[in-house]
Amino acid sequence: MLEGQVAVLSSGYLGPEEVLDVLDAMKKSRLFRHDQYSYILYPNKQLPGFFEKNRIPEKSVQKSALLTKMVQDGHPGIVEKDIDGIYHFNGNFKNADDLRTALDALVDTEYAALAEKDRQLVLDIFEEVFNHKAFTGRSGTFFGYEGLGSIYWHMVSKHLLAVEECCLRAIENASDAQLSGRLLEHFYEIMEGIGVHKSPALYGAFPTDPYSHTPAGRGAQQPGMTGQVKEDILSRFGELGLSVKNGRLRFNPCLLRKAEFLKNDKVFEYFDVNARLQKLTIEKGGLGFTCCQVPVVYRMAPENSLTVRFADGTATSFESLTLDEATSRKIFERTGEVALIQAGIKESILR
Template sequence: MYHAYNLMTVENDEEVSISYLPEMLEGQVAVLSSGYLSPTQALQLLDGLKHSALFREDQYSYILYPNKELPRFDKKNTMPSEKVAQSKLLKKLVANGNKQVIEQDIKGNYHFNSNFNNAKSLSEALNNLDEAYETLVIDEKENLLQIFEDIFDHKSFTGRSGTFFGYEGLGSIYWHMVSKLLLAVQENCWLAINTNETPEVIGKLLDHYYEINAGIGVHKSPELYGAFPTDPYSHTPATKGAQQPGMTGQVKEDILSRFGELGVFVNNGKLCFKPSLLQTKEFLQTASTFSFTNLNKEKQTIALQENSLCFTYCQVPVVYTLSNNEKIEVVFNNNKHMEFNEMHLNVEVSKSIFERKGDVNHIIVSIKK
């Protein structure tokens, strides 16, 4: 797996140090989409992701960041006693009962002023101390600012996903990011296919793809999903079913992924069909009909036979049918037919479809079983 963000800390005029945030789903999506990985490396990443703290077994999907236990309220903003013991300024403030910077509770624990909301607050409080503390402030200010950052670690703050308990909080699945993962994995499936990777690598990548797809939930029971699975929801918290109804950008990735599964591409102005990812179980087991709205906004139906499926592209029905040979038949509205022995149309017919001219009635794509 890959680090999503590197945190840089300026140590002095000549040095910086690098630290890392915990695993992030978006980081894995980013590297999968970057084109940096080979198919084999992508497979290794996905295997690691499946066994990481990001995998959520109950929903068979992935959370944004690893879940964690937050410190209890009385454990927050607690300064180690040894840090106080090492500071002449802090010891003097406590001894004098001055609470502008630090105070001691009834249990003897030390805390920064509870009104501070960032390092600037601490810096201003130090500057506002009585002149009697001036020399100590000059000597210790930088050290106290570092103690403040060590306690609160503001540079590692990732927002509500690391501090809330519901909706977009700890342990939540953010479904849009899962759909981004799905699309990124599909891109690597196609990379493996187009570069003639081994059947084993291609097969395992496809296994990951369809596992992630199943985890998104459209075929889950309402009991498991926590809502009607066909309704759009933004998040699924750690302790509940789907929450926050409303459509996010997830729909964009899902549409792109679906056309990728169907193998519909445009290459050099030609509409191409390469359904290498499509599963046989998607084809009809018995005859049926397909309903659609044509370019004239008229409701129409197409009769479908066993071992076929149908979808529309630019409102033109495309019928896939399992066959012993590969070919494409274009049926025009003037009852003329045109056949292609390759799995792509020519530029002229493709252009007519793209521009929605209404010349093409439907397309029949024969696919080898």
């Protein structure tokens, strides 16, 4: 169950070695869909056909003196035997409460003593036949809408975010480089599986459009924005290295790949804090994004550094990748005082 794995991974309870064991096992499990290179919500299964349901094993009937007696008497109130010798519970029973009502109705009949004696046994047989406790809703009964064999993209994005958190913890705790590298491989693989770079033929739709799920054997279905966007934004901020500690904005792009930096000059368009469209040329070898509508430009450099350029033309430099609290507050509060942040990133930090 993907939800359970994601919950454990995001809990922070597992160490990096245990996280890697879980991720390796998931990749080899029935949760992994090779055609989409991603993970389904539950392992797929073959549902029984209509005529295979509500069948009571003969040995179960024989365990109960009540059921045996009622079948012999031809009393169909609880169980009956069909022309093929197969036993079935009363087809009008919707749940165990209906069965309890039927057992209560035997109190003034010749079956009263047996009904009292076998009451729990019959209820247990009913549960064995229908296995209600294993019912998981549409995920275990539908063939679409996050049903059997379906990838639920929001949960995959939750998975990505959980793995990212595990990667960041491993790196910050100076875990073994090979171990961290293997965790990162899983992170990048899950990201690729989400699909923004897939072909329309494989994705089943325009890969940049949001879709709820992908059923087994079909492309993406049910278009529309879901909560997935929240996790994807958080994951991207984490990949870019944004974090806040003690009120200070920090840039540490230890998950960011060098391949993402521009191969040619490009014009970056964004809306500033006053909702005005702005254009900024980012040169080859740079990377741009916004934080609280303030443009941030990364460039690879010999040493880590930050330069904050203010709207009044002044500038402040930092010899690290962490801003002071006052400057951070101006960015968070969108005062308009900070016009641009330029970050020099040591190449050794990047992937």
